[in-house]
Amino acid sequence: MRILHVTPSVPKVRGGTSQAVLDMVRALQVNNVDAEIATTNDNGDALLNVPLQQRIEYQKAPVWFFNRFSPTVKPVREYAFSWQLTQWLWQNMSQYDLVHVHALFSYPSTIAMAIARLQNLPYIVSPHGLLCEWSLQQSTRKKQIYLQLIEQANLNDCRGIHFTSEQEQQEVSKLRLGVPSFVLPLGLSLPQQIPDARDKLRQCFNIPVDEPIILFLSRLHPKKGLDLLISALSQLTHHRFTFILAGSGSPDYEAHIKSLLLSHGLSDRTRVAGFVEGESKSLLMQGADLFALTSYSENFGVAVLEALAAGIPVLITPGVALASMVEQHKLGYVPQQDVSAIANALDNFMNSPQLAKQMGDRARQFVLEKYTWDKIAGQMIDSYRKILNKDTRYASTAKPSVF
Known part of the structure; x- marks a missing residue:
């Protein structure tokens, strides 16, 4: 054939x-x-x-x-x-x-x-x-x-x-x-496992070893809903976290996102990684604590699948086609497409680290069996x-x- x-x-x-x-x-x-x-x-x-x-x-x-x-x-x-x-x-x-x-x-x-x-x-x-x-x-x-x-x-x-x-x-x-x-x-093509990825990621970005990392890794584009995610993150004033923003887009949109981070008081809590691939991408996926993608529309969401395979829970909105699977099998959080709902889901993640870890462990096994x-x-x-x-x-x- x-x-x-x-x-x-x-x-x-x-x-x-x-x-x-x-x-x-x-x-x-x-x-x-x-x-x-x-x-x-x-x-x-x-x-x-x-x-x-x-x-x-x-x-x-x-x-x-x-x-x-x-x-x-x-x-x-x-x-x-x-x-x-x-x-x-x-x-x-x-x-x-x-x-x-x-x-x-x-x-x-x-x-x-x-x-x-x-x-x-x-x-x-x-x-x-x-x-x-x-x-x-x-x-x-x-x-x-x-x-x-x-x-x-x-x-x-x-x-x-x-x-x-x-x-x-x-x-x-x-x-x-x-x-x-x-x-x-x-x-999904599975990357090689990185020993001690969590510690190595924090060393790479000079982040305290006990600080949660929330990762966005995707193309920078208006449909990805970054405006909602940034607004929701800005409401977590009572939690310690670092937001890693990985991806690239048009110069105008990248400037817009940096402006949003500044206006929402998140610049000091954000590391901008730019476009990543290979081992750098694997380190981000395997070393983060939560993967967030609040897209308005994703016909599938390969990056979501990669995060689940790395053993970390995801936070995605209903516009991401994998949302029903994540919700059904309890592999992460699926808030509605608005700032308040996303902020509540982030708060739940912060308040229940053990539950989040259980989600991540379950996610990796699920993806290996099916995807x-x-x-x-x-x-x-x-x-x-x-x-x-x-x-x-x-x-x-x-x-x-x-x-």
């Missing part, structure tokens, strides 16, 4: 979708599926320094890179137009059994679906939250026009839509696309086979169990 994954970009600067595609392809290869990625050399405002128009190993995954059109106008640059990619897809897509398209409203995804339609090739789509209500409300008019004129026809012809949670599937059902769909969570990539890859392969056999009944009768 040969599977071609098409995505606008793969560097980590573009967030969780890029990492998920790389992880998925690596896991499929381990399970003897010939999977490759076709993408652009997009790297935010810059371009990746990689060989073009040839298959290379990129972060241990086979990837074909093609040049991204890079004008000075940012919205046009963000669209990731690539003539090289277009030509290659037209000439080579038929060599694959199935095309798996990731993301929407971007040139690589759109052209991949259009070419598959023209060549009558089977393809599926993973929207990664871009069809959810919150996402569609951003740049509403442009997305509605794009969806109606272009993407709706592409979606209607696909063999299936892959959702990473039942919450995402339910939200998108309001669009009445009439396309088969299936739910399968993203997996590693070796388990998820096998279920994805089963979905591929059903699609290639033209068995669309799986959409209504065999939803994989997510939670």
Whole structure:
């Protein structure tokens, strides 16, 4: 079975979708599926320094890179137009059994679906939250026009839509696309355990050994609800804690967040770590006491899963698709999306350290049993086979169990 994954970009600067595609392809290869990625050399405002128009190993995954059109106008640059990619897809897509398209409203995804339609090739789509209500409300008019004129026809012809949670599937059902769909969570690649991570993290940031650390680790973006989290943290005047803010975003939004920290009196209680990866990221995850993500919308939440696997409880809001799982299995706190509720949940965490530790211990075991990539890859392969056999009944009768 040969599977071609098409995505606008793969560097980590573009967030969780890029990492998920790389992880998925690596896991499929381990399970003897010939999977490759076709993408652009997009790297935010810059371009990746990689060989073009040839298959290379990129972060241990086979990837074909093609040049991204890079004008000075940012919205046009963000669209990731690539003539090289277009030509290659037209000439080579038929060599694959199935095309798996990731993301929407971007040139690589759109052209991949259009070419598959023209060549009558089977393809599926993973929207990664871009069809959810919150996402569609951003740049509403442009997305509605794009969806109606272009993407709706592409979606209607696909063999299936892959959702990473039942919450995402339910939200998108309001669009009445009439396309088969299936739910399968993203997996997790477990990092190496760091001995004495708690002590090492406090040494690294010069934090007292007995002081709780609350961690935010994600892309800095308005949808992440940092404004609510910062306001809630500012109400914990009677508790000792350090807030570690890890992640990067646009210069304007980073400046806005720093201004919020200052105006809420949290600058002295906050360590700004910037973008982290590798061992630095693992140290933060394994050494913190609570992971907080108060997003307005997350179709899955890989960072939440990483925190749970590290054995720390999480505080997430209902907009994060993993919220029902966290609440059901008592792996953390799920307050409503308002400052008062978030502050109360933080207060509960501070007042019950033993309960928080029990949540963390339970979380790690739960994730190891259900969410590693070796388990998820096998279920994805089963979905591929059903699609290639033209068995669309799986959409209504065999939803994989997510939670």
